[in-house]
Amino acid sequence: MQLDAVPTPALVLDRNILMRNVAAMSTRMNDHGVALRPHLKTSKSAEVARLATSGHSGAITVSTLAEAAYFLDKGFTDITYAVGFVPSKAPQAIALMARGARLTLVTDNLTVTQAMAEIEVDTVFTMLVEIDCGDKRAGVLADGPELLDIARTIHDSKNMTLAGVMTHAGHSYGAPDIAGVKAIAEDERLAVVRAAERLREAGLPCPVVSAGSTPTAMLAECFNGLTEMRPGVYMFLDLTQLSHGICQRGDLALSVLASVIGHNRHAGHILLDAGALALSKDIGANAVWPETGYGDVCDLTMRPLEGLHVAQVSQEHGIVPVSNEAVYDQLPVGSKVRVAPNHACITAAAYPSYNVVEGARVVDEWDRVNGW
């Protein structure tokens, strides 16, 4: 099928760009001698996971237990669930382990590890301690007292094994420039390597020293002491990454196919059938490029249509202001465009599958797992 025959709105994934993005990260991690454990929260797709893990161990990272179950069904067994675990989720985790998952869980909380130590199970939970490397989302400080308390509770328990430490430099998304990302990458590395040293000095095991966000994985200059990286959005990239200089426009693998469904000339805009649900309400790129709105309007080859952005969204409508009357002729009602989204992870989550394209041709459909 040709892309322009696909009912809209639809999620479009460019296979050649995806393969190029995936190969670049694979090569980079191999060159630096760091294991690649790609984060599949962006793609939530087994087909993408196979490409991203090609030439690597098959280890993956997930953001939900629904992803863990899906990827396990697809043959991926070495799975790190990279969101702080709580004991109420133990039944789901135990069920996955019983089905063959080698699941690694993450914690930054002593109460959680103490409660988990009391769970009567036939199995052993593999645990990483999360370190806050400056992102200020989750994690204990590498030099704080909690690290050793948590690690020792895990190590001394009957039903947990201490795998090591992990961190995520989410604040790299907000770095003002490339030098800023590189500085954050080094902070990320130093924090988790320091935490690992403290565990080892205390006589505790720390085989895994895990870091990674897409900006830091792509730009870090030193990986000493790290054993693995967990980037995710590098596979698809998006306007947020582009606006921060992390990639080039030709690296954007994901887009939304939309139809022009209206010309509101008296209000000065065209309408797309891609609104808040089809694009998401993420406006990440606007921090750098405030004109971006909810996405850049492109032609069917992903060439940006100058000055055309989705400035407003309601649930199923995207509003694209028009200052040049010629646009109404260029984009008649019924014509189709592709919209480059701000944030690939959030946009993709509205869709059950990808229309996989090579050029203008749809060559495959790949499923996704959504929800929790």
Add this chain to the structure above:
Amino acid sequence: MQLDAVPTPALVLDRNILMRNVAAMSTRMNDHGVALRPHLKTSKSAEVARLATSGHSGAITVSTLAEAAYFLDKGFTDITYAVGFVPSKAPQAIALMARGARLTLVTDNLTVTQAMAEIEVDTVFTMLVEIDCGDKRAGVLADGPELLDIARTIHDSKNMTLAGVMTHAGHSYGAPDIAGVKAIAEDERLAVVRAAERLREAGLPCPVVSAGSTPTAMLAECFNGLTEMRPGVYMFLDLTQLSHGICQRGDLALSVLASVIGHNRHAGHILLDAGALALSKDIGANAVWPETGYGDVCDLTMRPLEGLHVAQVSQEHGIVPVSNEAVYDQLPVGSKVRVAPNHACITAAAYPSYNVVEGARVVDEWDRVNGW
């Protein structure tokens, strides 16, 4: 099952509040002698649709053809698809009509109607002309020249029938106060009634004169000339509506159940497992209440926890700043909260189903239709 045993994040719908909201609108429309054609873009649920149409004709409004197909399967046949139609979607519409849907389509574009008149079909498309009543999203002006051109093209074609006119006062969401909503409601009514008069004066049929947003349906003082209203979010309501004075806090039927998954004391916040996907990135209420962020944190009975809001989200993390240390004891890691979302329609779209509760007890699970 008790609500606090449901795996998180999860979508929660309070049946008693829903039934109260639905009954209030039903009574109001009956009192004013206007047909109720509820918009199901919010709930996307047949169970909710049955309640919302109870005592009415069963007519409904949808925002996607996927919704139309789902509701048709569930026995709803009189369906208005209230997003500007384009001929490329004709195969989907024809398939629905062949399966028994009495589908009404919407247009504001002469080119579309001219193209539709050329489609060789065995059926007749029922068309409404969309009027822009001041929302400046879609629609032709009630007094503009396009209205009659479009209406006549429909009426004169072999495969379309002119059902009338419709409008949507989406700008009522942004009204500064109740008086502002009432003024917009009257503008909405006058615009579509004026358009209907023009059609009739031109000798064209106009049996349907359709309007409606939740704020205008709830607050309009005059419905003269209107035949039906199409409100949607009134069934669930949300912080956007609450912040604009459209409802009371006790009217919020929808919430997200979340677990506290971390205490980041050095950064001064608790973490929830409800982030950008579980809550959406809609921040509608912030226009009035800038402290709202991505939602109000409430206890399991939906009592707001003072000063606690989801200030930041990443994909699966919600960050709730804490200024009072006692909150860490009040909400230990592993405890559960409910988050009132900004915009029910957008938040609900991340979930395949509702956990339907009465008080603290889950009494049912209702499915939803997502996607397109």
